Amino acid sequence: MIKTIIFDFGDVFLNLDKPATARELKKYNISHFSEEMLQKNLEYEKGLITSEEFIESYCSSFPDLTSEAFTGTWNSILVDFPEHRLKFLQKLKQEGKFELILLSNTNHIHMDWVKKNIAFFEEFKACFDAFYLSQEINLRKPDPEIYKFVLGKHSLDPDEVLFIDDTAENTAAASKLGIHTWNIDPVTQDVTDLFTIKSDLF
Structure with missing residues (x-):
């Protein structure tokens, strides 16, 4: 589960x-x-x-x-952040059924843009129990160490974790550690469809 x-x-x-x-x-x-x-x-x-x-x-x-x-x-x-995805995340947070973690390869120039141009960034960030950016933890995907870092930091059982990422290399690396994954296709799929597409896990 x-x-x-x-x-x-x-x-x-x-x-x-x-x-x-x-x-x-x-x-x-x-x-x-x-x-x-x-x-x-x-x-x-x-x-x-x-x-x-x-x-x-x-x-x-x-x-x-x-x-x-x-x-x-x-x-x-960097393009935009559709607000329906924020609402989906806020609902997840409100329901409280899952620990929610963000794990992103990013950098300060990109994050400065995000903070300036995404009006609800702080609301977004507040939805997570932990918010890990590669620039801050000196680790990046798909290096195995970044997944081990998160698993260890939160005492997680990989079989109880789902990792969602659009890069196949990143999800493949997580899978090798026993983590469930969804290699999302941003062209045809939306994160808000999580419980339909990955219904077998819930």
């Missing part, structure tokens, strides 16, 4: 346009990501470098980029 639900954020609650950043960077003649750039992205997502250091790493590599232009480009992936 499921007692804890762990949710991803992007493309579960917050709609994303994943190709947008690469598309926008092409306007600045940036079409190739070097291994060093990809490593910087991972370090930033794990909170190992500051926003200033991250932005500087791009601007120093690509003279056409300004700090402001890069920030806008970086945030172009």
Whole structure:
């Protein structure tokens, strides 16, 4: 029986346009990501470098980029947060049947945008018993350590946990630890359909 639900954020609650950043960077003649750039992205997502250091790493590599232009480009992936998903989450919280945890790979630039542009962000955050962002815990999905961290922190039995994420690599890693998963398809599925799509678990 499921007692804890762990949710991803992007493309579960917050709609994303994943190709947008690469598309926008092409306007600045940036079409190739070097291994060093990809490593910087991972370090930033794990909170190992500051926003200033991250932005500087791009601007120093690509003279056409300004700090402001890069920030806008970086945030172009973020679209909107449909309010019906908040209401669904608030109902779950009110019913009190499940421990609710958020586990997201994200970064400070994206979260600054979210806090500024999603009017009900604090209401959203208040629905969770725990709110884990990769930038704050220095761990990221799909590394097994991030799932072990959450399981250990909350003394969870993996067989009583459902993890919802739009990235197959992330749900596959959680499954290997015995966690139930839903690799949600943001194009055809909505998190509000949880109890219909995953009815076998409840």
